[in-house]
Amino acid sequence: MLQNNPELKSKIHQLWNKFWSGGISNPLTAIEQITYLLFMKRLDEQDLKRQSDAQFTGDQYTSKFEGRWIPPEYRARWDEKDTADEWAKKLTDEKRYAIDKRTLRWSEFKRMQAEAMLQHVQGKVFPFLKDLNGAESNFTHHMKNAVFFISKPALLVEAVKTIDEIFDIMEEDSREKGQAFQDIQGDVYEFLLSEIATAGKNGQFRTPRHIIKLMADLVQPQLGHKIADPACGSGGFLLGAYQSIVTQLAIKAGTKDLKPDEDGFVRTSVAAALTENARAILQDSLWGYDIDATMVRLGLMNLMMHGIDEPHIDYKDTLSKSYNQEAEYDIVMANPPFTGSIDKSDINDNLQLGTTKTELLFVENIYRLLKKGGTACVIVPQGVLFGSGGAFKTLRQLLIERCDLKAVITLPSGVFKPYAGVSTAILLFTKVWGPKDKVTQPATENVWFYEMATDGYSLDDKRSKQDGNGDLQDIIVKYRSRSPTADIDRTAKFFNVPRAEIEAEGYDLSLSRYKEDVFEDVRYDAPALILDRLISAEVGDVDMLELVKLPSGIVHELLKLKRMIG
Known part of the structure; x- marks a missing residue:
């Protein structure tokens, strides 16, 4: 992770300072502009690698930088009703205005002089990126209003140089520390958010990558599963699911010597060995939504930087009346907004909790999005576990009766520092009964509780890596081997609680309600x-x-x- 590599952190800090001194001080604007440059760099590298892989395997691959590109404003002038003379003139225009795609590569334009580079990137490279997947693509649609704000040649030159250095450091980190999968955009985003004291006002708190990996290992997504995040931000959970699936496929294909990363997870992002069929299935497996247009663009580019050519990320308020999906997904992984409320008049009519609290509405909506038999892994504030309001209790009853609530894993309050110190928990549940089904038997038999003491990082604002990986791997091992008859010691950090007892406690899901404290018998002298x-x-x-x-x-x-x- 970024905070564990001082050299990488220093380079991104330099990049941030260069944008600040270059007049781009709004953090989200800076993040977006940096992402455009990361995307240009990554696109060039991925294209060269795919060409190399295709030559090795004998597969067909057409480079994105092969041939000539005609900007949309010139393409729009063509009309099938043109006369022969008009066609001839436009053919002349095509030769005049068509751009050799090879000149749009990062490895080509980075050698230009400052003024020429800025004009080339502003006038050709950036418009090419916006049009990358064709006029009808989701990516092009959301990039339509994107603007390249870098206007100083010196800033662009310095940014390009620093990003090259960042990639070099990440490649070295990958080789030496087993970090084969680098969420580059997410690392930059996480660090830039930590640089501003007002980060919380944006409501954008990136979930730490090791927590995403933990949740992915709990739900174990498979090739063919349709996976969603209804509040996806920069796409971290979708990437986590993608990473997990690719790793499983690589192992099945015979890949060996995969080493655990610093958090104890085995991961690879080497997707070159995927069959075309598997690649197509994966392409159509990941779906994300967000209400921030900037975050949608960041998420799209983030997934594309990791080899997903046409991501399904869209601008959508998934709690509103305009979003009517139901029973669509096999898996939902999410860390939805914790605070705030939605306009009551705009809440989807299918949501029945009778509240405007988003932390409750998102969980109910996630339940509705799941197919029967589908599984969700969701982070919630711990208040959801014991809140006394009617909507709180109704939601918990829904999770117990209509779902098989498999696990409640409480997280230490420092997990989301430096952004927030709120205490959170992971809910893991499988949908059994639909909203309109008559419940003949509550779906949950037992709920497995685990109290995470540490995630392998300090719980202060620095979040420094500690020795070992905390409780991360223990949670996975204990969850997979859990037993209603064995996990009965309420003084341990993990135990089962029968449904009947939870019902008797008013559907309270707080761990402290059921955990038994051990008091040491202390004897005093006379x-x-x-x-x-x-x-x-x-x-x-x-x-x-x-x-x-x-x-x-x-x-x-x-x-x-x-x-x-x-």
């Missing part, structure tokens, strides 16, 4: 012996004549007390 020690501590090894040198009040009270208790 009071007279304690007083003798007290006098000894006050006067040291002295006789009674020396004792009177103490303040008279202390001597009087000590001796009086000693006489009273013998």
Whole structure:
């Protein structure tokens, strides 16, 4: 992770400072502009690698930088009704305005002089990126209003140089530390958010990558699953699912010597060995939505930087009346917004909790998005587990009765620092009964609780890596081997609670409600012996004549007390 590589952190800090001094001080604007450059760099590298892989395997691959590109404003002038003379003129225009795609590569334009580079990137490279997947693509649609704000040649040159250095460091980190999968955009985003004191006002708190990996290992997404995040931000959970699936496929294909990363997870992003069929299935597996247009663009580019050519990320308020999907997904992984409320008049009519609290509405909506048999892994504030309001209790009852609530994993309050110190929990549940089904038997039999003490990082604002990986791997092992009859010790950090007991407690899901504290039996010495020690501590090894040198009040009270208790 970024915070564990001081050199990488320093480079991104430099990049941020260059944008700040270059006049781009709004953090989200800076993040977006940096992402455009990361995307240009990554697109070039991926294209060259795919060409190399295709030559090795004999597969067909057409480079994105092969041939010539005609900007949309010139393409729009073509009309099938043109006369022969008009066609001839436009053919001349095509030769005049068509751009050799090879010149749009990062590896080509980075060699240009400052002024020429800025004009080339502004006028050709950036418009090409916006049009990358064709006029009808989702990516092009959301990039339509994107603007390249870098206007100083020196800033662009310095940014290009620094990004090259960042990629070099990440490649070295990948080789030496087993970080085969680098969420580059997410790392930059996480660091830039930590640089601003007002980060919380944007409501954009990136989930730490090791928590995403933990959740992916709990739900175990498979090739062919349709996976969603209804509040996807920069796409971290979708990438986590993608990474998990690609790793499984690589292992099945015979890939060996995959080493655990610093958090104990085995991961690879090497997708070159995927068959075309598997690649097509994966392409159509990941679906994300967000209400921030900037975040939609960031998420799209983030997934494309990791080899997903046409991501399904869209601008959508998934709690609103305009979003009517239901029973669509096999898996939902999410860390939806914790605070705030939605306009009551705009809440989807299918949401029945009778509240405007987004932390409750998102969980109900996730339940509705799941197919029967589908599984969700969701981060919620711990208040959801024990809130006394009617909507809180109704939601918990829904999770117990209509879902198989498999696990409640409480997280330490420092997991989301430096952005927020809120205490959170992971809910893991499988949908059994639909919203309109009559529940003949509550779906949950037992709920497995686990109290995470540490995630392998310090719980202060620095979030420094500690020795080991905390409880991360223990949670996975204990969850997979859980047993209603074995996990009954309520003094342990993990245990089962029967549904009947949870019902009797008003569907309270707080771990503290069921955990039994262990109190050590402490025996004390006789009071007279304690007083003798007290006098000894006050006067040291002295006789009674020396004792009177103490303040008279202390001597009087000590001796009086000693006489009273013998």
